[in-house]
Amino acid sequence: QKEVEQDPGPLSVPEGAIVSLNCTYSNSAFQYFMWYRQYSRKGPELLMYTYSSGNKEDGRFTAQVDKSSKYISLFIRDSQPSDSATYLCAMSRPSRGEKLTFGTGTRLTIIP
Amino acid sequence: NAGVMQNPRHLVRRRGQEARLRCSPMKGHSHVYWYRQLPEEGLKFMVYLQKENIIDESGMPKERFSAEFPKEGPSILRIQQVVRGDSAAYFCASSPPLWERENEQYFGPGTRLTVT
Numbered sequence: 001q002k003e004v005e006q007d008p009g010p011l012s013v014p015e016g017a018i019v020s021l022n023c024t025y026s027n028s029a030f031q032y033f034m035w036y037r038q039y040s041r042k043g044p045e046l047l048m049y050t051y052s053s054g055n056k057e058d059g060r061f062t063a064q065v066d067k068s069s070k071y072i073s074l075f076i077r078d079s080q081p082s083d084s085a086t087y088l089c090a091m092s093r094p095s096r097g098e099k100l101t102f103g104t105g106t107r108l109t110i111i112p
Numbered sequence: 113n114a115g116v117m118q119n120p121r122h123l124v125r126r127r128g129q130e131a132r133l134r135c136s137p138m139k140g141h142s143h144v145y146w147y148r149q150l151p152e153e154g155l156k157f158m159v160y161l162q163k164e165n166i167i168d169e170s171g172m173p174k175e176r177f178s179a180e181f182p183k184e185g186p187s188i189l190r191i192q193q194v195v196r197g198d199s200a201a202y203f204c205a206s207s208p209p210l211w212e213r214e215n216e217q218y219f220g221p222g223t224r225l226t227v228t
Contacts (some may be wrong), residue, residue, distance in 0.1 A: 041224075043220050043222050045219070046218060096215065097162075097215070098215055099157040102147075102155045102156075104152070
C-alpha cells in the first residue's frame with residue numbers, strides 16, 4: 001500500500017465550477033500538507049501549505065486537512081481554463097528538513 | 113528574485129555514459145533536495161543536502177548515483193553508467209533556513225534525462 005493515495009483522474013469540469021481534489025494517507029506521523037500545481041513539462045509550483053488539521057484559504061483555493069480520517073482536500077472555486085494542470089498532494093513528518101512524500105497527481109482540465 | 117535554477121533542461125545520454133545535473137537554490141536557501149519523476153508516477157525523494165553535507169540519502173539508488181552540494185557552486189546530481197531506466201525528469205527543490213519556514217520546498221523546472 002502506498003503511503004499517499006491520489007486519484008489520477010483525468011478530471012474534466014466546466015469553467016466556473018468548483019473543483020474538489022483529494023488525497024488519503026496512511027502515515028499518522030505526517031503533519032505538514034502541501035498542494036502543488038504542475039503544468040505539462042514544468043516544475044511543481046507550491047500552491048498551499050498547511051500544518052496539522054484545519055482549513056486554509058488563499059484566493060480561490062482552500063485546503064482542508066482532516067487528520068482523524070487521514071484525508072486532505074483542495075478546493076478550487078470559480079475554476080478557470082488556466083487551472084488546467086496536474087495537482088500533486090505532498091506531505092511530510094514534522095522533522096525539520098524532512099523529505100516530501102507525494103501522491104501520483106490528478107490531471108485536471110477546465111473546459112471553457 | 114530568481115527561483116530554483118536547473119541545467120541543463122534536457123539531457124540526452126547513451127547507455128554507459130555519465131550524466132551531471134546541476135541545481136542552484138533560491139537566493140537565501142541553504143537546503144537542497146533532489147526528486148525523480150518517472151512517467152505516470154509521482155515525485156520520489158532521492159537525497160537531501162546542506163552545504164558540504166549529505167543529510168538524508170535514503171532515496172538514492174545504492175549504485176551509480178551520487179550527489180554533492182559544495183561550499184561554492186551548485187548542487188550536482190551525478191549518474192554514472194546510465195541505463196534506459198534512468199530516463200526521467202529530475203527535480204531539485206530548495207527550502208529556506210529551517211528557523212524560518214518549517215518545510216516549504218520550492219522546485220526548479222527540472223532536467224529531463226533521456227537515455228538512448
